Amino acid sequence: MTSRRGFLKAGGLALFGIGMGGVPGFLANAAAEIKQPGLFERKKILVCIFQRGAMDGLMAVTPFTDEYLKAARPSLFMSAAKISANKPLIDLDGHFGLHPSMAAFEQVFRDKRMGIVHGIGSPNNTRSHFDAQDYMESGTPFKKSTESGWLNRAVGLLGHDAASPLRGVSLTSSLPRSFYGDYPAVAISSLKDFNIQMKGNINGANMAAKSFEDLYDQTASGLLKETGKESFEAIKMLQKTDVKNYKPATGVVYPNSALGNSLKQIAQLIKMNVGMEVAFAESGGWDTHFNQGRETGIFARNVNDLSESIMAFWTDMGTLQDDVTVMTMTEFGRTVKQNGTGGTDHGRASCNFILGNSVNGGLVHGIINPLTIENLEDGRDLAVTTDFRAVFSEVADKHLKINNDKILFPDWSGKKIGVMS
CATH class of the missing domain: 3.40.720 (Alkaline Phosphatase, subunit A)
Incomplete structure (x- = not known):
């Protein structure tokens, strides 16, 4: 099983605010499919x-x-x-x-x-x-x-x-x-501006030229999808609250x-x-x-x-x-x-x-x-x-x-x- 640290070192997944915009649509859709935890x-x-x-x-x-x-x-x-x-x-x-x-x-x-x-x-x-x-x-x-x-x-x-x-x-x-x-x-x-940043190469592919949607869809190993599960869950939780005000x-x-x-x-x-x-x-x-x-x-x-x-x-x-x-x-x-x-x-x-x-x-x-x-x-x-x-x-x-x-x-x-x- 790939550890979180190993993935972070290889792919550099981090949540951050980009100062504009919001959550990319494909991430919002992915998050929406995850069951929302209760209180x-x-x-x-x-x-x-x-x-x-x-x-x-x-x-x-x-x-x-x-x-x-x-x-x-x-x-x-x-x-x-x-x-x-x-x-x-x-x-x-x-x-x-x-x-x-x-x-x-x-x-x-x-x-x-x-x-x-x-x-x-x-x-x-x-x-x-x-x-x-x-x-x-x-x-x-x-x-x-x-x-x-x-x-x-x-x-x-x-x-x-x-x-x-x-x-x-x-x-x-x-x-x-x-x-x-x-x-x-x-x-x-x-x-306020919750997003996902990708740096470096994953599975030998240069992802810098690819969109986030391509990155998510084309990661055949499923590493991003599995490792990023908490990220999508977090996005969904925060989307339900007016964090900007x-x-x-x-x-x-x-x-x-x-x-x-x-x-x-x-x-x-x-x-x-x-x-x-x-x-x-x-x-x-x-x-x-x-x-x-x-x-x-x-x-x-x-x-x-x-x-x-x-x-x-x-x-x-x-x-x-x-x-x-x-x-x-x-x-x-x-x-x-x-x-x-x-x-x-x-x-x-x-x-x-x-x-x-x-x-x-x-x-x-x-x-x-x-x-x-x-x-x-x-x-x-x-x-x-x-x-x-x-x-x-x-x-x-x-x-x-x-x-x-x-x-x-x-x-x-x-x-x-x-x-x-």
Whole structure:
């Protein structure tokens, strides 16, 4: 049996929005022949956000009492002191301060619905974006041969074989590594313009010159028809709803950004009750080698978008908040010492944010030792003191009721850290 990943690699099937038009007629007809599922039982939903490029966790959540960090970052270090001429950090606990551009997070942290894990990262010390992201999304940081992603395995462990084709949804133009595998998952960049894109060759034929209708009709092996079944089912489900005129809850305004728009569409799918259980979105621009900025600048804009987008989504959920947990992730952090161009280079540990009503919130979890040279990894980086798998597995176990870490994260047998209540 051909796996979804194998097909994606060979044929490149992805759902995306083309910015014009709608669903091709032949796809609509194919979808119409598939039996429409009934209403789905309300289930728990995990929303994962990958911050691609490696977020500087020491600037997002700063150990502001650490004099070594202050010395290492003469133009980037921020204080929580209110007497400062600059906008201060938001003092969380007398030791850690939240970047002022993330003020949207303050109240849910105070309400103990948001937890932060600091010193989180991969046990693999690669500083390659590609490799680190691949390892984090596969969940096997020392094994490149793993074909499936941890979110796809999570979908499989939920055990809902006859459930919705929209169990796993990524609001991206192509399926992320996290969703590679044998269980249903689709990538949709726009609910408004739902289409199918074909790239590359299938069965040795150059399909670029052929129409979608020819492609569908002439695929003798039936590979497209079988592998695309979830896609057609998804199209049919979404066609029955006015996806173009979604109105968030009263007073909710999503940032007009890639992440804001993705989370808005995830909220829409949740409210449509299409059977989604795992959702994925991305946030880019975190590779801050140059002119990182402090109270303003690239980093400040990025964390503002992240926090405002997540909080718009959370507020939009309203009475559905008990069903949803949001978790961020990033491949690694940045160097403790700033570089000569006002930025930070590839490092090791960073931090992540977990939002939900079952989170052990109001705490900065994890361990950060004083940032003296002897405590730094390779003499330059914030050391990884919490394996990302300890956090990801705990969130999945507690929220989605998955209790099979041997499948979810093979080769890992560590301990949870108590980030979920």
